[in-house]
Amino acid sequence: MFAQFGSAILASYYMMMITGDSAPISSWVLNTNIIIMILMILFSFFTIIYLMNLFIGILGNLIGNTNHRIAYLALKKEIIVEIELFCLLPFQRRKHNWFPETFFYPVNLDEIRKIVQQVNSTDWNKPSKPYISKTLLKILNIEKQETEEPKKEIEENQINEIKILILESQKEFEKTQNKKIEDLFLELKNLLNNNET
Structure with a gap:
C-alpha cells in the first residue's frame, strides 16, 4: 500500500480524512485500477463536501433561531455579578457613581405588560421572582388577579x-x-x- 507515492497519498487520504480505515485500499494495486481509484476519491470528496454543507446549513438555522443579544446580556449580567461579589471591596461596592440606585431606560408598554403577566402567572420558571410595584400595575392597567385571589383566601x-x-x-x-x-x-x-x- 505504501510502496508507491500515489498509493501512499491515497492511503493517507482515506486513513486521515475519511474513516481511518485502510481496508478499502489495502488489497489492490494502484496501477491496475486507476479509474476505480479516481472514482473513489471523487465520490468521497464530493460526499464530504455535501455533508459539510448540509451540517453547516442545519447548524446555521439552529444558531439563527437563538437571540444572540439576550444571551449576550445574560452572560454579561452573570459576569458583572461575579465581579461585584468576588473582586470588589466593600467600599468600592458603596460608590454610587459606580452603582447607581436607580436606572432609567425606555421600555415599550406592550413588552412590559407581557413580562408583568409572565411574572404574575404561575409558570414563572426563573429562580427569583422580581418585585412589581402597585404603581407600575396602575400605570399598565393590570390587575393582580392571580395573586390577589390566593391572598384573599389566605386572609x-x-x-x-x-x-x-x-x-x-x-x-x-x-x-x-x-x-x-x-x-x-x-x-x-x-x-x-x-x-x-
Missing part, C-alpha cells in the same frame, strides 16, 4: 382561625368565670351558715 382562612380562637377563649373564660362564681356562691353560703349557727 379569609386567617380570619376564620382567629374567630375560632376567640370563640374558644370566650368559652374558656366563661367556664372559668362560672366556676369562680359558683365557688364564691358556695363560700358565701358557708359563711352565711356559719354566721347563723
Whole structure:
C-alpha cells in the first residue's frame, strides 16, 4: 500500500480524512485500477463536501433561531455579578457613581405588560421572582388577579382561625368565670351558715 507515492497519498487520504480505515485500499494495486481509484476519491470528496454543507446549513438555522443579544446580556449580567461579589471591596461596592440606585431606560408598554403577566402567572420558571410595584400595575392597567385571589383566601382562612380562637377563649373564660362564681356562691353560703349557727 505504501510502496508507491500515489498509493501512499491515497492511503493517507482515506486513513486521515475519511474513516481511518485502510481496508478499502489495502488489497489492490494502484496501477491496475486507476479509474476505480479516481472514482473513489471523487465520490468521497464530493460526499464530504455535501455533508459539510448540509451540517453547516442545519447548524446555521439552529444558531439563527437563538437571540444572540439576550444571551449576550445574560452572560454579561452573570459576569458583572461575579465581579461585584468576588473582586470588589466593600467600599468600592458603596460608590454610587459606580452603582447607581436607580436606572432609567425606555421600555415599550406592550413588552412590559407581557413580562408583568409572565411574572404574575404561575409558570414563572426563573429562580427569583422580581418585585412589581402597585404603581407600575396602575400605570399598565393590570390587575393582580392571580395573586390577589390566593391572598384573599389566605386572609379569609386567617380570619376564620382567629374567630375560632376567640370563640374558644370566650368559652374558656366563661367556664372559668362560672366556676369562680359558683365557688364564691358556695363560700358565701358557708359563711352565711356559719354566721347563723
